[in-house]
Structure formats: structure tokens, C-alpha cells
Amino acid sequence: MNLNTEKCAAEFRGVSFTYNKGIAYEKKAVRSVSLKIYGGCVTGLIGSTGSGKSTLIKMLNGLVKPDEGEVIVDGTNIWDKKVKIRDVRFKVGLVMQYPEYQLFDETVSEDIAFGPKNMGISGDELKRRVAEAAKFSGLDPDLLEKSPFDISGGQKRRAALAGVIAMTPSLLVLDEPAAGLDPAGRREILGRIKNYQRESGNSVVIVSHSMEDVAKYCDRLAVMNKGEIVLYDETDRVFSHGEELRDMGLDVPEITKVAEELARLGVDVGNDVYTVKYAAERLIEKYGLGK
Amino acid sequence: MNFDVAFGQYCEGDSILHRLDPRAKIIMSLLYIVDVFLAKNVFAFALLTSFTVAMAVLSRIKPRILLRGLKPVIFIMIFTGVINVFWYRGAEGAKPLVDWWIFTIYPAGILNAVLIVLRVVLLIAGTSLILTYTTTPLALTDGLERLLSPLAKIKVPVHEFSLMMTIALRFIPTLIEETGKIMDAQKARGASFSEGSLVKRAKALIPVLVPLFASSFRRADELAVAMECRCYRGGKGRTRMNVLKATFKDFAGVIVIILLGVSLVLLNKYTDAFALGF
Numbered sequence A: 001m002n003l004n005t006e007k008c009a010a011e012f013r014g015v016s017f018t019y020n021k022g023i024a025y026e027k028k029a030v031r032s033v034s035l036k037i038y039g040g041c042v043t044g045l046i047g048s049t050g051s052g053k054s055t056l057i058k059m060l061n062g063l064v065k066p067d068e069g070e071v072i073v074d075g076t077n078i079w080d081k082k083v084k085i086r087d088v089r090f091k092v093g094l095v096m097q098y099p100e101y102q103l104f105d106e107t108v109s110e111d112i113a114f115g116p117k118n119m120g121i122s123g124d125e126l127k128r129r130v131a132e133a134a135k136f137s138g139l140d141p142d143l144l145e146k147s148p149f150d151i152s153g154g155q156k157r158r159a160a161l162a163g164v165i166a167m168t169p170s171l172l173v174l175d176e177p178a179a180g181l182d183p184a185g186r187r188e189i190l191g192r193i194k195n196y197q198r199e200s201g202n203s204v205v206i207v208s209h210s211m212e213d214v215a216k217y218c219d220r221l222a223v224m225n226k227g228e229i230v231l232y233d234e235t236d237r238v239f240s241h242g243e244e245l246r247d248m249g250l251d252v253p254e255i256t257k258v259a260e261e262l263a264r265l266g267v268d269v270g271n272d273v274y275t276v277k278y279a280a281e282r283l284i285e286k287y288g289l290g291k
Numbered sequence B: 001m002n003f004d005v006a007f008g009q010y011c012e013g014d015s016i017l018h019r020l021d022p023r024a025k026i027i028m029s030l031l032y033i034v035d036v037f038l039a040k041n042v043f044a045f046a047l048l049t050s051f052t053v054a055m056a057v058l059s060r061i062k063p064r065i066l067l068r069g070l071k072p073v074i075f076i077m078i079f080t081g082v083i084n085v086f087w088y089r090g091a092e093g094a095k096p097l098v099d100w101w102i103f104t105i106y107p108a109g110i111l112n113a114v115l116i117v118l119r120v121v122l123l124i125a126g127t128s129l130i131l132t133y134t135t136t137p138l139a140l141t142d143g144l145e146r147l148l149s150p151l152a153k154i155k156v157p158v159h160e161f162s163l164m165m166t167i168a169l170r171f172i173p174t175l176i177e178e179t180g181k182i183m184d185a186q187k188a189r190g191a192s193f194s195e196g197s198l199v200k201r202a203k204a205l206i207p208v209l210v211p212l213f214a215s216s217f218r219r220a221d222e223l224a225v226a227m228e229c230r231c232y233r234g235g236k237g238r239t240r241m242n243v244l245k246a247t248f249k250d251f252a253g254v255i256v257i258i259l260l261g262v263s264l265v266l267l268n269k270y271t272d273a274f275a276l277g278f
């Protein structure tokens, strides 16, 4: 893993946010969160339902304005008077939860072109971006001229993803991109996102409820609980806090559970293994149980 | 755009006002409106105001929330208030309080303005206390359906109307929430709803309206299927889960409002000697 910890893609500085401030259903969703999102890696954001994940990531592109604190993207405070919030939105591409419901244009390709067009891109460059984004998200070229209402759910999800990738954001943020997809669909879409990160060198933030998914695709993990960030570290180190995670209504990947059980039986492979491959390497390294 | 304005103003609670039968409350609020227009002089207004304050206390709804309900009509209140201060002269030969340039203000004018503004305030506060703040929209449509059910005899589709209203009420918050979500999603792709000419702004709404319509139709479809699966087939012979039952307190409520009206009329009549307004 070559984490570019020098480069910081975005940063929260003590941000807080309360919904319905001052009226009956007041709800403090984010409580003084400070967090640095590093460049050139995939950061996972996990936390139980209602812990404030969606609210936090909406701050990254200014859809939610924090009551307190600052949001820094590319070294500038996005709520600075000199900054146009639309420019921030082109830098930070946000794919919301169930993005397939936002498709509207006559054809899939025109829908994908909506974002880049808003950026003022046209002509060949626009075509190139649409084609590239479609390829990245795994859309068949012959789907591009269909109506977005005539394609399957999984294809819609990819079209929506392509619509954001076409803006080539330097930070791509996805709210539960794999929710409601079958296992093959999950693997495919997450794999493509990871690929996008590797090939473009940009940073990605993924919100997810699946421990297996974040274990497989994320380099770093932030854990949210009741509006606060309680853990933020490299994936293996976060999963070594099994007890704490379970207390928050979260879990660890199955293979980490196996490792914990093995440790109880006296075979210590460490409680921070989070993928099968990694676990196998540890076992071999420790006990030399090679082929 | 601001979607913080919650639709429907129901405030959860368990006060006597919350527990009254919605039919009684609909009748009560109609009668209350009549009462508000019956009050003619200071004494009648004093009684009406104390009655409304008493209801507010009974309902245990926070004064802040009540005041918020008055916000939309603040402009009308100020406007009518100011107009009345200058226009109303009171009895013939009354001495003006202020007489400067084009402004002449009579004491009766001030009083009149205060009473008229008070009337608007009481009208809104009172009806929302009896109805909107203390009755769920569903109970309201239910009550309305029952009150109007005699009309079904002359072929007015009362049940269908009430079902439509119930469904609409059920889905308005969902639609508002969905609109917010879709707007956010398009904003994330650089859409802007508050810039440019009117035509440009109207055009900017297309990316919001198309998905919104699409999902509304999908929802309507799903709802129809779900209802059919549970053998829904219209109003005839349908029984209810919660049958409204009027009890003593519901009749008492209606009678209290009638008595209030009677007292107001009496106050108008027998305190005439002190009457200053109208």
C-alpha cells in the first residue's frame, strides 16, 4: 500500500450539524468531527444507521453547510466568500444513495453528459468524457442511446455513477454504492470504483454497511457513531477493535471472526486480519504451513 | 428553496383537545370561527382571548410553535393594522390623538386596529389549536368523511374523495423529501436552481421534475397493487379499524363553543355603554 499521506484531498475541521435547528424535531447529526481524507486512496466510512454518515459526506460538496467548523477541499475552505460552491461540486463528485432515481434525460448518454455540460464542456471533449465514464462504470455502448427508464436497476446505478465520473472529480464520494445489488453486481461496481481510483490516482470515499466490502476495497476506515468519528485508521487496525465495533452495532468481517476464534483456541494469527488472502499469508508466515 | 416547513402542523400530545373526536373538532372550529366574528367590543374580545389562551394552555403546545403559525400572516396583520389606525375615526366629533401633516389618528382608530389584528390572531390560533395542531391529518379526513357521509345518499363519492385525500396527505411529506433528495443529486452534478433568467430557472427544474414524476407514478402503481392484493374494492360495506365514537366530552366541547358565542352576544349587548370600538 503506497498511501500518499502527505497529500490531503479534503479535511473536516471541527464540523457540526443539527437538523431542524431550533424547532421541535431538532436532531444533532454530526458532532465536532475532525478528519483528514488522504489523497490517492479509498477511504471507507462505516457506522450504524443514523450515525450521520450521509450528512457528513454531503458537507464535502456543500450540500450541507456545517453550523460550526470548516470544510477544506484542495487546501481552501469551501465556504470562503471567494469560493463558488459549484466549482467545489465539480471537484468533489458525490453519488448519493440510490442514485438511479435521479436519471432524467432522454438517453443514457445525455444524462451522463449533464454534469460535464454544467461545467461548460461541449463537443468532442464531451463525447470523449461520456464514452470514458460509460466504460469505467461498465455500461455497454449500445445502452447509451436507450432511455434511462428502459434499462435494468443495476444498469441505472452504473449510468448514475458514470454521470458523476464524467465530471472527473478529484475526490469521488459514494453513499452506499452497492446497496440493493446482488453479490456479482456488488463486486463489479466496487471493483470498478477501485479501478477508477487506481487508474486516475484520485481519491475515493465509500460509505458502506458491509464489513466485507470495506475490508476488501478500502485502504483506510473511519467509523462513525452517534455523529462522532470514533475510529480512523488503516483498515486492519480498525478491525482489530472488534469489541468496540460490536458495541456500536457494527461487526468485523467473517475472516476476522475466524481469526479471533483461532486465537481463543491458541492459534494466534492476530486479530487484525481482514481478508482471506491476508489471513493465509499471516498463517504461513507464522507457522510455515506452506504448500 | 426551503423545505423545512413541515407539512401539516400536527403536534404530538395527549391533551383533552388531542383526544376529542375529530368530527366534534371540525364542528367546534366552524362554530369558533362564527364566535370570533360575533365579538364586537373590548369585553367580548377579552372573553374570547381568555378562552383561546385557556385552550392553548390545555393543549400543552409550546407558545413558540403557536407563534410560528402566525408568521405567514404577519404582513396582512401589519397592513390591516396600519390601515385601520389611519382610517377609523370613531364617533362624530371625537378629538384626534395625533394631528400632524396628513396623519390624523383617533383613539378609536388605535383600538379598532388592535381589535382587528387580535381577531386575525385569534382566528388562526384558535382554529389551529382545535384542528390542525391537535388532530392528525388522517383523523381529520376520517372525521370529514363521516360528517359528509349523508351526501353519499345523493351519489357524492364521499369515500373516494376521502381516500384520495388520505393518500395525498400520506404522500406529501414523502414527495417533499424526495424533491429535496433529487435536487441535491442534481446540484451535485452542477445544476443550479437560483441563477439565471426565469426561462433558465424553469428549465433547470426539468432534471428535478422528470425523476419526481417517474417515482410518483411508480409509487402510485405499487400502492394500487398493494391495495388490490389486500382485496380493496371501494367504499361499500367497508368496516373500519377505528370506529369513531362520540362521547360526552365531544358533545360538551361543542356546547362550550356555543355557550361562548352566546356569552359574546350578551357581552356585546349589555356592555354597550362602555363600548369603544365598532
Ligand SMILES: Nc1ncnc2c1ncn2[C@@H]1O[C@H](COP(=O)(O)OP(=O)(O)OP(=O)(O)O)[C@@H](O)[C@H]1O
Pocket: A019, A020, A027, A028, A029, A047, A048, A049, A050, A051, A052, A053, A054, A055, A056
Ligand atoms: N432531512 C433530515 N431532516 C431531519 N433529520 C434528518 C434528516 N436527514 C437525516 N436526519 C437525521 O440525522 C441523523 C443522521 O442521518 P444520516 O442520514 O446522516 O445517517 P446515516 O449514517 O447516513 O444513516 P444510514 O446508514 O441509514 O444511511 C439521523 O438520526 C436522521 O434521523
Ligand SMILES: [Mg+2]
Pocket: A053, A054, A055, A097, A175
Ligand atoms: Mg445514509
